[in-house]
Amino acid sequence: MNERFLKACRREPVDCTPVWFMRQAGRYMAEYRALRAKYSILELCKTPELAAQVTLQPIDRFPLDAAIIFADILLPLEPMGIQLEFAEGEGPVIHNPIRDRAAVERLRLIDGGELDYVAEAIRHARRALNGRVPLIGFAGAPFTLASYAIEGGGSRNYLRTKQMMYADPTAWHKLMDKFARVITGYLRRQIKAGAQAIQLFDSWVGCLSAGDYLEYVVPHVQVIFDGLKREGVPMIHFGTGTTAILRHMREAGGDVIGIDWRVHLDEAWAMVGHDRAVQGNLDPLVLFAPLHEIERRVEDILRRAGGRAGHIFNLGHGILPSMPIDHVAATIDMVHKLSQR
């Protein structure tokens, strides 16, 4: 097996820097669009054969160093009692958003068994990968799930989320605790099914102040990382807009800390501490640039990583549907070539 990714997670030396991309299976690929013409996102997620097939699409096409199971961070909301819909072109819509303590109380504490279609997809994908590259499992982090559940979809200001956090901290912590317990069980099932690493996506946590992050989020994220430590797989802790809280993310947990594009990788790694691995940090929008501009930025990131063991190359956030597929391919090659030891 290509061990580059797992070695880098453990800060072991590698022959060249491993690379994978968030949302590497997605609409920018014709293979994916062909499947989406026949199935909805939820149908793809809930049919293990199809989810495994989508997972392998980018692996069959590009020399990526890791696969990530095809799923959605919002899947756990449904069995917890939240009515979720993926409206075409609009992103997720929640029909019964959580707005008060009673709604928090009503949320079901599921054990993850209701999501066994994801575990099954992982088993399928592992078989299909047949040892080519490791498979990453993932889940949304409590804050990011809570913000979707409370706002009812995406948000600009996180108005209602912060309102609950500030005005009813008891309800807030109860909600976060429920998500933390559900996510821990869900990720454990993914690991048992064959996930060789996991990533926790706290995509929107960068909207918080450092003080609020410490007080309202960190304890719940710690529950997850502490709960999964003995499973023995590398754990990645990801967020965006996190320059001010990188130190606290490290405290919250994770063998690998995701770095978004806003901050220089060397400065970010110094903040995180060199006893952790880091993942990042190309601005995804750079994939729209001409190849020589992409190369200039890939070189800069690799230079800032400085050949230190423990760097996984990734975008600062996911690939967008309109991104040119040849630029995705070229970027992967650049990372491998420019980082050869």
Next chain:
Amino acid sequence: MNERFLKACRREPVDCTPVWFMRQAGRYMAEYRALRAKYSILELCKTPELAAQVTLQPIDRFPLDAAIIFADILLPLEPMGIQLEFAEGEGPVIHNPIRDRAAVERLRLIDGGELDYVAEAIRHARRALNGRVPLIGFAGAPFTLASYAIEGGGSRNYLRTKQMMYADPTAWHKLMDKFARVITGYLRRQIKAGAQAIQLFDSWVGCLSAGDYLEYVVPHVQVIFDGLKREGVPMIHFGTGTTAILRHMREAGGDVIGIDWRVHLDEAWAMVGHDRAVQGNLDPLVLFAPLHEIERRVEDILRRAGGRAGHIFNLGHGILPSMPIDHVAATIDMVHKLSQR
């Protein structure tokens, strides 16, 4: 006159910390809503008597330490040739967004005279203020104006903005240069009309990497601050999501650097350097919290400012329409009482 604000801008000692709020004239006030029932935003902006009246509404009601002229950062776009509309409840919509070099070339380099209704509003507001508190003038910074002009409104990913920046840097720099020259002239006219300080709003610049900020934005912001230095009024440089670029914002210019809520004020001030003043940095959403929670956070910010000369209290971004007006009032009082020397 209440000189607290201007003294703090110059890092001179004050009796207590000055405070004003971005969007302190706005829909959270019944007086403002009453005027908006009769006039559109553009009508208010373009009628100097009304703009001055709105400017004074929060000053008449609260013991704020500065007024800011009522206007919109997008006003310069219209005379430059961009068709702008404030769609009710949707924010600004631009009907002919700038998508190519030809559109950049067509943009008119106005000298600011077309916006003399703002200068006239400043004269009216100065007379009406009659020396009670200083009056701040303002403008949008080149990046933030360019992002609106290119995207055609607000944006999540700044996809087209970054596409132009990366794919056609010549067009990008031409566009930024045009905005920088127009803004310099426009702000100079505001100062000549009586603005006693100015604030440059680079609200969305936090979407950029530190490297891109230095390369594609800083030179143009420097043109503005360098061009206005000899006018002798304090200049505030504001952005959000800027933790990774605070040092570069300082280099770009400004006597006062705006700090958003994500980063602790003491850490931010250390990054900016103590030879500059800072403004901030309460999360605006905290105004929805119970008063004891607001107080806890105001105390924390003042403690981190450490009694050092050169702190202006503000929110990290503007007041929202649904904010409780009594919490706005209480926060102003807390700042004054808790910071008494």
